[in-house]
Amino acid sequence: MQAPGDTIPRRSRLDSIMANLRNFPAFRVSRKALVVVCLFLVAIVGYIDYLTGYERPLLLFYLLPISLAAWFGSLLTALGIAVISIAVSLLSDVAAGIPALGFWNAGMAFVSYALFAALLSKLRTLVGELDRRVQERTVALQREVAERQRLDQEIAQVADRERRRLGQDLHDRLGQHLTGTALAAQEATEAEKLVHYVEEGIDLTRNLARGFFSPELEADGLGVALEGLAENISERFGINCIFHGEELIPVRDSVVVTQLYRIAQEAAMNAAKHAAAEQIDIRVFVDGPELTLAIEDDGVGFPDKLSDSKGLGLRLMRHGAALIGATLSVQRNGRKGTIATCKLKVPNHSESNFVI
Numbered sequence: 001m002q003a004p005g006d007t008i009p010r011r012s013r014l015d016s017i018m019a020n021l022r023n024f025p026a027f028r029v030s031r032k033a034l035v036v037v038c039l040f041l042v043a044i045v046g047y048i049d050y051l052t053g054y055e056r057p058l059l060l061f062y063l064l065p066i067s068l069a070a071w072f073g074s075l076l077t078a079l080g081i082a083v084i085s086i087a088v089s090l091l092s093d094v095a096a097g098i099p100a101l102g103f104w105n106a107g108m109a110f111v112s113y114a115l116f117a118a119l120l121s122k123l124r125t126l127v128g129e130l131d132r133r134v135q136e137r138t139v140a141l142q143r144e145v146a147e148r149q150r151l152d153q154e155i156a157q158v159a160d161r162e163r164r165r166l167g168q169d170l171h172d173r174l175g176q177h178l179t180g181t182a183l184a185a186q187e188a189t190e191a192e193k194l195v196h197y198v199e200e201g202i203d204l205t206r207n208l209a210r211g212f213f214s215p216e217l218e219a220d221g222l223g224v225a226l227e228g229l230a231e232n233i234s235e236r237f238g239i240n241c242i243f244h245g246e247e248l249i250p251v252r253d254s255v256v257v258t259q260l261y262r263i264a265q266e267a268a269m270n271a272a273k274h275a276a277a278e279q280i281d282i283r284v285f286v287d288g289p290e291l292t293l294a295i296e297d298d299g300v301g302f303p304d305k306l307s308d309s310k311g312l313g314l315r316l317m318r319h320g321a322a323l324i325g326a327t328l329s330v331q332r333n334g335r336k337g338t339i340a341t342c343k344l345k346v347p348n349h350s351e352s353n354f355v356i
Contacts (some may be wrong), residue, residue, distance in 0.1 A: 034073050038065035038081045047089035054098035068307050070120040078117035086110050222257045223249040226282055237272040245284035259320040260293055266317050267295035267340040275299025291322055291344045298337040
């Protein structure tokens with residue numbers, strides 16, 4: 001029985017052999033130099049074959065030049081070296097004094113050489129294809145890492161900008177409103193006026209909070225949160241924003257719920273702020289094994305090309321969709337408006353974070 005520790009060195013040696021094997025196709029030699037080396041090796045093996053006599057054939061050793069020709073050259077070159085190897089082997093046997101040539105044995109040896117060369121050439125092709133795919137995957141991973149690093153930097157910049165905006169809103173809007181309320185409380189003779197000021201301050205606080213956190217999202221679920229988002233956008237921008245869907249959307253996973261809400265919030269806010277939309281529809285429905293979130297508007301439409309600055313919100317939406325394994329598409333909604341669609345596969349009851 002083999003000790004557990006012995007498996008590690010063998011695995012390391014195997015990995016080293018495979019790494020060296022993958023590096024072989026990168027080594028290039030000229031065809032003339034390769035043919036010269038192979039012929040030289042054939043001559044050496046043939047001379048040793050002559051010295052050992054025809055009783056001890058060295059047909060196996062001719063595989064060395066044939067292997068070199070198949071790996072570093074081509075299958076046709078390997079077959080040519082195989083023919084020359086058979087001829088040299090027959091000549092060495094004749095020179096060694098063989099009473100009769102075995103042409104049948106020579107034919108079988110050539111067939112064996114040809115099969116070996118074909119297999120080795122195919123292996124070389126497969127190793128080269130594997131190496132190419134590994135390089136392509138490495139480049140793709142490097143691009144993905146670079147994109148994520150840039151996205152992280154942009155997220156940090158957006159977070160800093162939002163903190164500054166929140167501070168300015170608190171100072172310029174809520175702070176001044178509360179200051180005015182305090183002054184009104186000192187001078188007001190009517191309680192109704194004071195109550196009105198306090199209610200406005202509460203509304204301002206709620207509007208600021210909804211931009212960063214939706215209390216309904218954790219208390220009542222995604223459906224109620226999206227309905228509250230639609231009402232908030234309607235009140236804030238004076239447009240018609242409607243949520244279509246059931247209040248109890250079949251999602252339990254808090255990460256999935258949060259990302260779906262953020263995607264809907266980003267798409268709806270962009271439509272209200274930048275697309276001059278008058279109608280926004282937020283739809284959520286389940287069709288078989290798929291849950292779909294769609295945000296439609298009648299604004300100016302989705303531009304064909306986006307700069308890096310204007311496309312940040314879209315990249316954030318795609319990043320959020322990727323985090324939960326969903327697919328996101330944003331495109332023109334006919335001649336006017338934009339439709340953003342996020343689709344998520346719904347697992348089975350027994351393995352799901354969904355209740356359907």
